[in-house]
Amino acid sequence: xxQTAEIIAIGDEILAAHxxxxxxxxxxxxxxxxxVKTIAHxxxxxxxxxxxRVLDNIQNDTNYIFITGGLGPTKDDITKRVITKYFGGKxxxxxxxxxxxxxxxxxxxxxxxxxxxxxxxxxxNAEILDNQKGSAKGMCFVKxxxxxxxxxxxxxxxxxxxxxxxLPRLQKDTKVAYQxxxxxxxxxxxxxxxxxxxxxxxxxxxxxxxxxxxxxxVKIRIGQKIIDGNIDLLQSKNKLxxxxxxxxxxxxxxxxxxxxxxxxxxxxxxxSVAESCTGGLVSHRITQNPGSSKYFKEGIVVYSNAAKExxxxxxxxxxxxxxxxxxxxxxxxxxxxxxxxxxxxxxxxTGIAGPSGGTETKPVGLVWIGISTMKxxxxxxxxxxxxxxxNKQYFAQRSLDxxxxxxxxxxxx
Amino acid sequence: xxQTAEIIAIGDEILAAHxxxxxxxxxxxxxxxxxVKTIAHxxxxxxxxxxxRVLDNIQNDTNYIFITGGLGPTKDDITKRVITKYFGGKxxxxxxxxxxxxxxxxxxxxxxxxxxxxxxxxxxNAEILDNQKGSAKGMCFVKxxxxxxxxxxxxxxxxxxxxxxxLPRLQKDTKVAYQxxxxxxxxxxxxxxxxxxxxxxxxxxxxxxxxxxxxxxVKIRIGQKIIDGNIDLLQSKNKLxxxxxxxxxxxxxxxxxxxxxxxxxxxxxxxSVAESCTGGLVSHRITQNPGSSKYFKEGIVVYSNAAKExxxxxxxxxxxxxxxxxxxxxxxxxxxxxxxxxxxxxxxxTGIAGPSGGTETKPVGLVWIGISTMKxxxxxxxxxxxxxxxNKQYFAQRSLDxxxxxxxxxxxx
Numbered sequence: 140x141x142q143t144a145e146i147i148a149i150g151d152e153i154l155a156a157h158x159x160x161x162x163x164x165x166x167x168x169x170x171x172x173x174x175v176k177t178i179a180h181x182x183x184x185x186x187x188x189x190x191x192r193v194l195d196n197i198q199n200d201t202n203y204i205f206i207t208g209g210l211g212p213t214k215d216d217i218t219k220r221v222i223t224k225y226f227g228g229k230x231x232x233x234x235x236x237x238x239x240x241x242x243x244x245x246x247x248x249x250x251x252x253x254x255x256x257x258x259x260x261x262x263x264n265a266e267i268l269d270n271q272k273g274s275a276k277g278m279c280f281v282k283x284x285x286x287x288x289x290x291x292x293x294x295x296x297x298x299x300x301x302x303x304x305x306l307p308r309l310q311k312d313t314k315v316a317y318q319x320x321x322x323x324x325x326x327x328x329x330x331x332x333x334x335x336x337x338x339x340x341x342x343x344x345x346x347x348x349x350x351x352x353x354x355x356x357v358k359i360r361i362g363q364k365i366i367d368g369n370i371d372l373l374q375s376k377n378k379l380x381x382x383x384x385x386x387x388x389x390x391x392x393x394x395x396x397x398x399x400x401x402x403x404x405x406x407x408x409x410x411s412v413a414e415s416c417t418g419g420l421v422s423h424r425i426t427q428n429p430g431s432s433k434y435f436k437e438g439i440v441v442y443s444n445a446a447k448e449x450x451x452x453x454x455x456x457x458x459x460x461x462x463x464x465x466x467x468x469x470x471x472x473x474x475x476x477x478x479x480x481x482x483x484x485x486x487x488x489t490g491i492a493g494p495s496g497g498t499e500t501k502p503v504g505l506v507w508i509g510i511s512t513m514k515x516x517x518x519x520x521x522x523x524x525x526x527x528x529x530n531k532q533y534f535a536q537r538s539l540d541x542x543x544x545x546x547x548x549x550x551x552x
Numbered sequence: 553x554x555q556t557a558e559i560i561a562i563g564d565e566i567l568a569a570h571x572x573x574x575x576x577x578x579x580x581x582x583x584x585x586x587x588v589k590t591i592a593h594x595x596x597x598x599x600x601x602x603x604x605r606v607l608d609n610i611q612n613d614t615n616y617i618f619i620t621g622g623l624g625p626t627k628d629d630i631t632k633r634v635i636t637k638y639f640g641g642k643x644x645x646x647x648x649x650x651x652x653x654x655x656x657x658x659x660x661x662x663x664x665x666x667x668x669x670x671x672x673x674x675x676x677n678a679e680i681l682d683n684q685k686g687s688a689k690g691m692c693f694v695k696x697x698x699x700x701x702x703x704x705x706x707x708x709x710x711x712x713x714x715x716x717x718x719l720p721r722l723q724k725d726t727k728v729a730y731q732x733x734x735x736x737x738x739x740x741x742x743x744x745x746x747x748x749x750x751x752x753x754x755x756x757x758x759x760x761x762x763x764x765x766x767x768x769x770v771k772i773r774i775g776q777k778i779i780d781g782n783i784d785l786l787q788s789k790n791k792l793x794x795x796x797x798x799x800x801x802x803x804x805x806x807x808x809x810x811x812x813x814x815x816x817x818x819x820x821x822x823x824s825v826a827e828s829c830t831g832g833l834v835s836h837r838i839t840q841n842p843g844s845s846k847y848f849k850e851g852i853v854v855y856s857n858a859a860k861e862x863x864x865x866x867x868x869x870x871x872x873x874x875x876x877x878x879x880x881x882x883x884x885x886x887x888x889x890x891x892x893x894x895x896x897x898x899x900x901x902t903g904i905a906g907p908s909g910g911t912e913t914k915p916v917g918l919v920w921i922g923i924s925t926m927k928x929x930x931x932x933x934x935x936x937x938x939x940x941x942x943n944k945q946y947f948a949q950r951s952l953d954x955x956x957x958x959x960x961x962x963x964x965x
Contacts, residue, residue, distance in 0.1 A: 148593075153580075154590040154593065155584055156580040160577070161572065163573075164569050165569070167567055167569040171568055180566070180593070180594070180595035181593070182576070182594075184592075196609055244743075246935065251743075252741070252746060253743070254746065272939075293765070295939075412832075417836075418844070418848075419825075419827075419832030419833065419834070419835030419851055422831050423832035423833040423944075427941055429908065429940055430908070431831070431855075432855055436859060437853055437859035437863075438852070438855070439851070439853070439863075440832065440852070442845055446849060446893075450850075495843070527842055531839075531840070
């Protein structure tokens with residue numbers, strides 16, 4: 140029998156549907172990777188009797204209990220006090236934590252909050268777990284063989300504490316009972332994928348197959364119980380990769396911009412981006428990666444026709460004759476961007492995100508994507524069928540994929 | 553005392569983090585609108601002992617219990633059988649339901665599933681609730697004064713049953729019992745807000761106050777039970793708005809870019825954006841709004857120093873003497889952007905998103921934000937203390953807020 144966890148989210152804001160609870164989902168995903176099975180999620184109100192009730196109902200044989208929410212400075216946040224009392228301890232003042240808090244607020248150039256002293260009290264019956272992302276620390280209470288981890292509800296603070304203090308500890312205690320691979324694809328729909336790969340798995344009934352579609356593409360997850368070995372898993376994975384070829388962009392659950400970053404750095408290439416309909420989103424995504432200034436030099440959001448002419452030297456006759464969303468315009472945009480930036484590759488995007496601006500022949504959702512390199516310039520047309528915000532996301536993802544495919548072509552030449 | 557609900561989601565796929573549970577969130581939101589308070593969410597595994605356990609633990613005075621998941625045709629779906637037994641009934645075959653199912657599959661041009669006969673069995677101790685969106689019906693079990701509603705987990709099927717059969721019934725039993733306002737603030741921390749406004753509410757104990765911090769700022773929600781009238785709520789709201797002034801950007805839960813869009817259009821103004829560290833995110837956010845081409849003309853992502861000089865005419869001597877992240881540079885960026893674009897206002901951002909590039913005097917998280925208009929040019933410095941991706945988000949939000957404040961100043965002149 141493997142190890143188990145229960146996850147408790149404390150917060151009126153979740154029960155009142157002001158906040159969607161993504162913390163429990165994230166924690167269960169991390170636990171699954173190290174072989175710990177979640178057996179229940181609980182969400183309860185910020186009040187003593189609800190907290191006591193849920194703690195009373197935790198199974199006696201659950202190994203790890205994760206509690207998120209209710210550690211901040213507001214009045215509602217009674218979690219720390221109630222849980223400390225529940226496990227028979229009391230809150231004590233820590234001068235060193237007060238000093239740290241003062242440093243923290245000073246660095247952020249902000250006034251000390253009135254509640255700063257309250258935030259320096261911690262239980263005398265728990266281990267304190269440092270939080271690098273905020274002012275409220277995590278705690279670990281141990282009751283017989285059960286570990287109760289208490290963390291703030293702010294997602295990036297909760298993740299920081301779990302990744303740094305809790306997962307490494309749990310990994311020592313557990314062995315992975317299940318092996319799985321995540322294969323990230325883009326540029327192909329779930330239905331098309333099923334048509335291409337489902338037949339492979341008829342021969343491998345021990346392999347469990349699942350699809351996770353999103354704006355960024357479809358992730359395929361395949362897994363097998365270690366008790367059955369992993370030969371079926373490895374064989375089916377290889378066949379799947381053969382069939383899918385360049386639709387696969389990562390085997391490590393990376394963002395497509397991380398793949399692009401690696402290829403640009405390995406080949407010592409630079410890029411620039413000229414965006415119309417995506418409004419800066421492509422440049423934003425590329426610059427999410429540390430060190431992106433090594434290969435990303437500049438981007439221009441040429442939202443108006445005047446900007447397309449001024450910066451990229453798109454001809455006004457081209458804009459008049461073919462329109463701003465056309466193969467002719469995107470090719471001139473890509474060439475112009477490559478020339479003015481002096482980068483090895485330029486990417487250009489022009490389309491109709493909507494809701495207005497579509498016509499019979501150029502509907503909302505139409506996008507032209509152009510690439511210009513030292514050697515050649517070309518463009519591709521795609522039509523998506525979404526609302527404005529989703530169209531921007533789909534346009535950006537496909538543009539990044541066309542850039543990735545150009546980099547693969549470049550490597551093979 | 554108002555009416556209460558508990559919501560149970562049954563499904564291994566949620567506990568294994570293959571699916572994010574949005575059903576409980578949606579149901580709680582619908583219940584809140586009609587004055588029913590959710591007191592707990594539970595998520596449990598597809599197995600008899602977990603289902604029995606959660607039902608045993610439901611509070612005796614909870615009025616409505618919503619159970620989703622586990623009614624479809626797959627093997628895991630044991631919910632219907634277990635719950636029927638729990639309430640002392642048994643499953644009986646319905647010929648009319650089998651006929652309906654056959655029609656349903658014929659219409660969809662699909663083969664009858666192997667399990668079609670099982671799907672025609674329903675409890676003899678529950679009311680059957682029709683489902684227009686799928687083959688599994690809802691059920692309502694009544695135990696003393698408690699109603700247990702059982703629905704499939706597929707979101708649009710669950711919503712169909714709740715909207716058509718359950719909400720109208722609950723609305724008869726309840727009256728909207730609560731009035732509330734959402735006040736969106738930015739540029740001020742939760743701790744600072746508490747210091748500024750908490751005293752107001754000491755005089756209004758009937759008003760409930762809650763804070764929802766995020767990257768975009770802190771939303772304040774205040775509400776009052778209608779049974780107590782709403783004078784306290786209205787009075788405290790007015791005092792709060794007086795105290796907070798321009799920290800408040802919306803009373804309608806809008807994005808700050810929607811406020812900016814309105815002000816630009818009302819005053820017939822145009823803008824452009826020069827971004828370094830935010831990498832296109834500010835332009836992306838501004839262009840999320842339909843019709844943004846009316847006021848947003850162009851943006852330049854001047855990631856390299858060369859780009860800052862080439863497009864914005866930032867002097868190389870300025871970059872050398874003061875560095876790319878400095879008041880001097882951001883002022884030249886803003887002026888250069890305003891000049892080259894010819895827009896009424898230009899916004900410029902330069903900072904250190906991290907993780908590298910920080911120094912003792914210019915730490916990671918430092919950002920300079922500049923504004924240039926026809927009349928004047930100025931800059932503000934802020935330090936955040938986050939990781940790269942969060943810094944980009946905080947930098948962008950604060951830049952948009954500085955733009956909003958400029959537009960307010962402009963209106964008042």
